[in-house]
Amino acid sequence: MQSKKAVNNIKLGIFVLAGLFFLIIILYMIGKNEHFFGSNFMIKARFQNVQGLKIGNNVRFGGINIGTVKEINIINDTLMEVEMVVDNELKNILRKNAVVTIGTDGLVGNKVINIESEGNKSALAMEGDILPSKKPVNTDEMLRTLYKTNNDVGMIAENLKSTVEKINKSEGLWNLMNNKDLSMHITHSVENIEKASREANLVVNEINKVVKKINSGHGLAGTIINDTLLAVTLYEAVSNFRTMSKRSDSLVVHLQKSITEIDKEITEGKGTVHSLLMDSTSARAIEKSLINIEKGTEGFQQNMEALKHNILFKGYFRRLEKEKKKKEK
């Protein structure tokens, strides 16, 4: 009976100790999580607005939880001081120029304090130091900007929509896109273009050669382009040509003058030409004289025939005829 009681007592002891052990474990782990135990040191930072930061919020250094917020005090109307308790290990790491910011754990989570290192140029932070802080990102401002951006994006989307609608409605474009031959044609065209460009390349090469030749002064073109003497001669010839043309110009002017004079004379009824062309009486007279001359020459011809047949002159004419026949032979 006595031994059974002792066993029962042992069982009870184990039971109680197990319970207490779990209690202590859970309290210790929570405490470790919140940095209530172990050696700590305190640092401070000042903010204009702590954005709902609470005592007990986590402090992170490089993303690792290293402490908690211990106290938040109001210094004056625009300055709040946050006291943080951080792990003693940080004493050899944290520097005076590390920047403290207030952030959010996740999108809608608790506030956290982030300490970011700014290089190791500064001295190590000491107990009670006030570290520099940075103004946290303002969600309101962010949302305001986002709102504006959203509007712009909405407008762009609308324009894009109408464009796409237009494209969708355009039958021509769809026909073009559905046309299976088109791609073939395009391929052919591209091939042709390629060919053409190849040929063009050849042509250019040839031209290149020609230009080279010209540059080196071979052939007619080369001489034309490269021979400076020729150029001078050509210039002289051209200038001569020019003076000549000038002279001919003055000649033409003279000619014109005389023609106008003649014209004037004719129209005004002066001189021989006028009487020849314009005076009808003199014209008749001339006609008469011409008729007379004709008659006269007729008479003269008869006289001459008579002369031919005259004995005195018969020999002369026979000789003439003989010479003519000789020449023909």
Added chain:
Amino acid sequence: MADNIPVKSFLNEVGNISQFTGRFFSQWYRPRYEISEFIRQCYFIGYKSLPLIGLTGFIMGLVLTMQLRPTMVDYGVESQIPAIVGIAIIREIGPVLTALIFAGKIGSSIGAELGSMKVTEQIDAMEVSGTNPFKYLVVSRVLAATLMLPILTILSDAVSLYGSYLGVNIRGQTSSSLFWIQVIESIDFYDVLPAFIKTYFFGFAVGIIGCYKGYNSSKGTEGVGRSANSAVVVSSIIIFILDLLAVQITDLLGYN
């Protein structure tokens, strides 16, 4: 007048319980101390209840996790299951569920035991023989219940969280270290301490109601059954009332 009878009897009951409690407080710190009886009661009340409490706790953790899972998956916060289950178990489900099971087991047993002793006039016999029956029977039991329930609750919490860990791993895959880190991270002192402190009151309520009901049992076998029954019912109600008070007080103190 007839309307007043239930109210009257209720007030009468409350007054009697208060008086009984006052008697306990005036007696428990005075010698002579019934230490061996107290330890024996601790063994029966605490140690012997552990399997039942552990089983219910384990099932509760497992079931709660599995029940929460679909909703959490819907909201895309599957990874928060350990945190949520941890908070629920440590803050509320562990203490209250353990206390209710404890009331069912211990309240009824104390009520029946003391009731049958009362009915068989053993208590009167003790008084005659010079032993203080109140000290020997009531103080030892109430103290044992008060001190054992917090320990049972802590163990129940641990078993529940283990059940929850298994529940998480039925569908998902979470390493035990990640699970415990998530649970521990989500709770802090103000989750554990009020919950821990209120279990003392729960245990005290169960012990005192069980003893009162048994000590004032009416005559006959029927009276024993009734005192056992009402011990469970009343202590369960008082547990809920105390829970309500506890949350109000912690809220008032800003520790919620």
